[in-house]
Amino acid sequence: MQAGKLIVVTGPSGVGKGTLLRSLIQRHPELYFSISATTRQPRPGEIEGQHYYFVSRDKFEQMVAADELLEWAEYAGNYYGTPCLQVQQQIQQGRLVILEIEVVGARKINQTFPTALRIFILPPTLAELERRIRVRGQDSEEAIARRLTRAQAEIDAADEFDVQIVNDDLETALIRLESIIFARPN
Template sequence: MTGRSIVLTGPSGVGKGTLLKALLARRPELYLSVSATTRSPREGEIDGVHYYFYSRDRFEAEIAAGALLEWAEFAGNYYGTPIAPVQAQLDLGRSVILEIELAGARQVAQIFPTALRIFILPPDLQTLEMRIRDRGTDSPEAILRRLEQAKVEIAARDEFDHQIVNDDFQTALEELDSLVTSA
């Protein structure tokens, strides 16, 4: 029996990571895909746990070899999902969750057309802006860029099998849990 690939997408600040952390606490049988990046590790990050930290040459070799499920370049660094660990978990019968951005989700759909694709939405753009500001990690310019990107991403929500509005956290978590466990 093979597992199911599950793609979780939504704009920055919508609460994907928080929902995913709560879901994984409930469903430890799920495998969270680990992405690769060429950026330097941040304090406390462990190779193979938080990311696979690749050199730029290795990442480009992985691209050339077709060894990445999806990839993109952001702010001068590559980010992507190695296929081998995902496929190994699927072959073991485990469902794999990929928390990725829109372009990556579109790439995954080409390779895994039967993936369960879930889009997390904010209740509205004002709430999303407040959540991004409350994180305190972005400059005002970066917040504006994130909000503009969010509009583009939200416009693509109909490309996904299911949409969850993260207005009430517990309700959104229950809906996500239900979708994932019925997959």
């Protein structure tokens, strides 16, 4: 059996990572999408165990102490992390495993999984990113300002990653993402 592969997808909040990956999984159900644990409250429509594992801060800290997370980071006052066990099992079974994580977590993955394919999703412009964040209507002005400041720092780090994809047009970005993930080694 061929070994699986870990594929990390990151980029600033609001860049469209989730939308791209939902479309990718629809087209390629053979991919395994890793579900992160978080201490944030569920957004409307999010389902426990499908979108995230929603846990208390105490439970998350226990998971960190027990070394049960592949990576973890604090973002916007909440913890996010990737449970190890399922990811490792899926890779051992030969599957392509997709992680959608923050830049801090993606950097940690580079240390623990140096063979992971690391993909950075970029907005066409910072102004477009701000527009997308505002359209979601989920953040205060203060939160938007924090997200944009952080986004600029993350965008500045895009060259640390194996591949960068500009999400200007969803279908074009999706085709590029597919071609990178399913590229055959030479």
